Amino acid sequence: MSLTLAQVEHIAELARLALTDAEKALYREQLSAILEYAAILQRVDTSMIPPTATVLPLRNIMREDIVQPSLPIEDVLANAPDAADGCFRVTAILEG
Amino acid sequence: MPIYETIIGLEVHAQILTRSKMFCACSADYAGAAPNTHVCPVCMALPGSLPVINRAAVEKTILAGLALHCTIGPEAVFARKNYHYADLPKGYQISQYELPLCHDGWIEIEIPNETGNRVKRIGITRVHLEEDTGKLTHTGGASLVDLNRAGVPLLEIVTEPDMRSPEEAHAYLTMLQRILRYLGVSTADMEKGAMRCEANVSVRPVGQAQFGTKVEVKNLNSFRAVVQALEYEVARQIAVLESGGKVVQVTMGWDEAHGRTVVQRTKESADDYRYFPEPDLPPLVIEPAWVEALAARLPELPDAKTRRFVAELGLHPRDAALLAEDRGIAEYFEAVARESGDAKTAANWITGELFRLMNTATVEIAAVKITPAAFAALMRLVATGQINLNSAKRVFAIMFETGRSPDEIVQELGLAQVSDADVLAAAVAAVVARYPDEAAKYRGGKETLFNWFLGQVMRETRGKGNPAVVRELLAKALKG
Numbered sequence: 001m002s003l004t005l006a007q008v009e010h011i012a013e014l015a016r017l018a019l020t021d022a023e024k025a026l027y028r029e030q031l032s033a034i035l036e037y038a039a040i041l042q043r044v045d046t047s048m049i050p051p052t053a054t055v056l057p058l059r060n061i062m063r064e065d066i067v068q069p070s071l072p073i074e075d076v077l078a079n080a081p082d083a084a085d086g087c088f089r090v091t092a093i094l095e096g
Numbered sequence: 097m098p099i100y101e102t103i104i105g106l107e108v109h110a111q112i113l114t115r116s117k118m119f120c121a122c123s124a125d126y127a128g129a130a131p132n133t134h135v136c137p138v139c140m141a142l143p144g145s146l147p148v149i150n151r152a153a154v155e156k157t158i159l160a161g162l163a164l165h166c167t168i169g170p171e172a173v174f175a176r177k178n179y180h181y182a183d184l185p186k187g188y189q190i191s192q193y194e195l196p197l198c199h200d201g202w203i204e205i206e207i208p209n210e211t212g213n214r215v216k217r218i219g220i221t222r223v224h225l226e227e228d229t230g231k232l233t234h235t236g237g238a239s240l241v242d243l244n245r246a247g248v249p250l251l252e253i254v255t256e257p258d259m260r261s262p263e264e265a266h267a268y269l270t271m272l273q274r275i276l277r278y279l280g281v282s283t284a285d286m287e288k289g290a291m292r293c294e295a296n297v298s299v300r301p302v303g304q305a306q307f308g309t310k311v312e313v314k315n316l317n318s319f320r321a322v323v324q325a326l327e328y329e330v331a332r333q334i335a336v337l338e339s340g341g342k343v344v345q346v347t348m349g350w351d352e353a354h355g356r357t358v359v360q361r362t363k364e365s366a367d368d369y370r371y372f373p374e375p376d377l378p379p380l381v382i383e384p385a386w387v388e389a390l391a392a393r394l395p396e397l398p399d400a401k402t403r404r405f406v407a408e409l410g411l412h413p414r415d416a417a418l419l420a421e422d423r424g425i426a427e428y429f430e431a432v433a434r435e436s437g438d439a440k441t442a443a444n445w446i447t448g449e450l451f452r453l454m455n456t457a458t459v460e461i462a463a464v465k466i467t468p469a470a471f472a473a474l475m476r477l478v479a480t481g482q483i484n485l486n487s488a489k490r491v492f493a494i495m496f497e498t499g500r501s502p503d504e505i506v507q508e509l510g511l512a513q514v515s516d517a518d519v520l521a522a523a524v525a526a527v528v529a530r531y532p533d534e535a536a537k538y539r540g541g542k543e544t545l546f547n548w549f550l551g552q553v554m555r556e557t558r559g560k561g562n563p564a565v566v567r568e569l570l571a572k573a574l575k576g
Contacts, residue, residue, distance in 0.1 A: 014368055016180045051194070053173040058378035065114050065152035068121035068136075076132045076140065076243075086131035087233070087240035090182050 002032045097338070098301035102330050103308070104259035105296040108272060110282040111228060111289075112156050112249040118227045119147030119190065119247055126244035127288075134244040141186035146376050149174075153249035154197065154380065156281045157225045158390050160251060161198025163275050163397060164220045169382030172197040174225075174374040182241050183229035191252075193371040196224035197382070203275070204399065205267040218268050219256030226250050251282065257296065257307065262326035266319060269293065274398050278423045286318050293322055298343070299333045308333070309343040313357055315350045325350040329357050401426055409439035415447050424461040428468065435472035442475065449489060453496045465499030466492075474502040481562050487511040515562040517569065523556040524569045538574055549574065 008028045012019045019027065070076075073086055082089040117124050120138035137145035161168050175193035201220035206213040230246035232239045253272065259265045273284040273291060284291040293316040298308035313329055316322045333343050348357040373379075396404070398420045405416035419429045429446050433439035454464065474495065478488045483506055491505045506512055514520060527549060528535050538545040553566050 010368075014178075014180075014370075053195075053373035053379050054375065056378060059381045061149065061378050062151040062154065063121070063148045065116050065150050066121060067116045067123045070122045070134050070136050070139075073130070073132055076135045082238075084238070084240060086133075087242050088132070088182075090239050090241060092234055092237050092239050093182055093232075 003028050003035065100299045100330075100334050100337070101302045102260055102262075102326075103257045103298045103300065103310070104262070104265050104326060105257040105310075106255050106259070106265060106268060107294045107296070108251075108253045108269070108291060109228075109293075110251045110253070110276055110284050110291045112153050112225075112251055113280060113282055114150055114152045114156070114249055116150060117247040118150050118153055118225070118249040122247065124248045126248070129244055131240075131242035132244060135246075139185075139243050139247050141184075147190060147374075149377060149380070150249060153225060155390055156249075156279070157197050157223060157251055158382070158387060159279050159394065160253070160276065160281050161201065161223045162387070162391050162394055163279055164198070164201040164203055164223060164253070166198035166201030166220060166223055168198050168387050169195075169380070170384075171195055172225075172380040172382060174377045174379075175371045176374050177226075178370045179368075181229075182239060183232055184227075184246055185230075185243070189227060189229065190374055190377070191226035191371075192224035195379075196222040197380070198223035203268070203271055205264065205271050207264055207267050216258075216264065218258045218264075221254040221256055223251065223253050226252060251276075257298075257310075262323045262330070265295065265326055266323050269319060269322060274421065278395055278397055289317070292317065295322065295326060295329075297326060297329045297333070299330055299337065308337075309345050311343065311345065311357075312347045313350055314347060314360065315352075317352070321350055321352055324355060325357060328355065332357065395423065398423075398426075405439075405443075409433060409443075411440065411443050415443045418447050419443060422461065428461055428464070431468035432471045432475075435468045436475045437472075438475060438479070441479075442471070445471070445475065445492070449492050450496070453493060457496075464496070466495045467499075470495060470499075470501055477502055477506065481513060481515055481564070482506070483511050483513045484559065484561070484563055486559055487513070511560065513562050514557055514560045515565050517565060520553075520557065520561055520565055521569050521573075523553055523561065524566065524573045527552045527556055528570075528573045535574060546570070546574070 005024060005028060008019075008024050008031065011031070012024070012027075077083045077086070077088070080088045111124075114124050116122060117134075117139070120136050122134045122136050122139060123129075124134075126134045138147055158168055172192065173195040174190050176188040177191045177193070178188040180187055198220075199222045201223070202217050203220065204215050204217050206215055208214075226249075228245050228248040228250045230241055230243040232241055234240075255268065259268060273286075276282040276284040276291070282290060286292070295313045295316060296310045297313060298310040300306065300308040311329060311333065313325050316325055329348065336343055347360045349360045351358045398417075401420035402413070402416045405411045405420060406413050409416075411419070420426050425446070429442060432442040432446065436442055450464070450466075453459075454461070474488060474492060477483045477491075478485060483491065487506070487509075490509070491502050491511065494500065494505050495502060531549075531552070534545055534549070538549070549570055550563070550566060553570060554561055554563070557566075
């Protein structure tokens with residue numbers, strides 16, 4: 001089970017990673033190895049095992065619908081590299 | 097040239113009315129708030145912050161699911177939908193994927209046709225709970241991010257591809273909006289972004305079993321936009337097929353200004369979102385007892401109310417539907433009907449005078465100053481002949497304006513109706529004596545003059561004459 005270079009580029013695009021050609025080749029190998037391992041796990045017969053969303057014994061952990069104060073705007077924007085008009089200012093991204 | 101059939105499925109998002117957000121205690125009521133003032137470490141995805149599920153949002157989702165005849169649970173799991181966009185700083189949206197809270201339901205819509213209304217059932221694939229995203233404002237080279245909306249609970253309701261025309265899609269949205277409002281689950285206000293719609297549209301030649309290639313249309317921000325975009329897209333797809341082309345599977349945006357659909361850059365496919373169970377949120381187990389307790393809270397829905405108003409109260413179906421449309425109005429009507437013991441007249445007054453005054457003054461039912469008891473008192477004044485209908489309308493307008501009691505207003509304006517036959521007989525005699533020519537014409541067979549005479553007598557009594565008594569006296573006097 002070997003990934004194509006195009007698949008590696010697609011995954012990098014989804015993760016917003018810019019990879020060099022050398023990195024693409026390296027990750028192609030490493031990701032393929034991970035998938036090979038997953039392929040081995042796929043062989044286990046799980047037909048009698050219900051899908052498991054969590055291994056913790058917790059269920060139905062909820063809070064009541066009560067409002068607590070939010071952070072002051074100074075704290076909200078404290079770590080923002082750039083801000084304007086009370087907003088985080090980021091490089092323009094137009095919705096695709 | 098084949099005849100084409102239209103196939104439509106809708107995906108609706110509606111903000112859930114809760115006090116706090118879906119996974120944190122920030123206020124969900126962000127309308128009019130300054131940017132980023134309803135924000136905490138959870139909204140900002142700061143390291144170490146953890147989401148906690150808002151019970152009210154879960155319960156309102158289940159309520160919506162019950163009203164849409166869905167199966168609830170029994171297990172529901174939140175999932176991460178991974179994508180990188182500045183509207184959610186986590187890099188994923190907490191949503192639901194494999195185990196939504198509600199699934200496999202239906203609602204019935206009514207489509208008007210020549211023979212009345214055609215009822216059609218629309219399948220509901222799923223109703224799930226997720227979080228809304230932040231708001232981006234694009235300004236030249238930069239985007240401004242406001243996270244007030246990020247994390248507001250959002251209901252997603254997906255239908256089966258069961259609609260066959262833009263008209264049916266409109267009927268479905270109308271019904272869904274009405275139900276969500278009745279339940280108090282959402283304001284479902286499309287213009288304010290509290291309800292948004294996306295459509296999957298395809299066409300196929302009639303008789304073909306297989307669906308055509310579907311196109312997803314986004315950015316449908318009003319009922320009008322939904323209908324226009326669907327009409328446009330259906331015509332476009334048929335034109336493509338007619339010219340020998342193929343419909344390409346794409347995501348389109350509705351361009352309201354130019355009245356057309358525009359191809360959007362294709363975003364991620366379902367696989368690309370790499371859904372997986374949200375490890376920060378333990379699954380929900382929806383016990384039957386919980387669902388039953390919620391089902392007991394379900395109000396009577398508009399359809400059932402309409403049917404009851406017709407069957408039990410004898411209303412005209414059109415009036416019944418009009419009164420059942422809004423829960424507040426329906427409850428007001430029932431209170432007036434109960435107080436007055438005359439549902440039909442109450443319905444006439446409400447759909448007539450009250451709606452007219454509410455529209456003119458742009459007043460909502462909750463702000464109407466006339467109490468059901470005062471309303472009923474006015475109706476009694478008319479029913480017992482103490483004031484006539486025209487006077488009653490005047491009194492009603494003053495009640496609407498001031499909230500004062502009808503008796504007080506009637507007394508103050510001296511509107512009490514005159515039923516005293518002696519007093520009225522004098523007025524009738526005066527009028528008949530004043531117009532001998534007309535009286536002769538009437539006797540000569542021009543019976544339409546009767547109503548004219550009636551009007552003259554009413555004027556003579558300054559509108560206070562009891563019409564029934566006047567009519568009787570006038571008939572006698574004119575017979576001469």
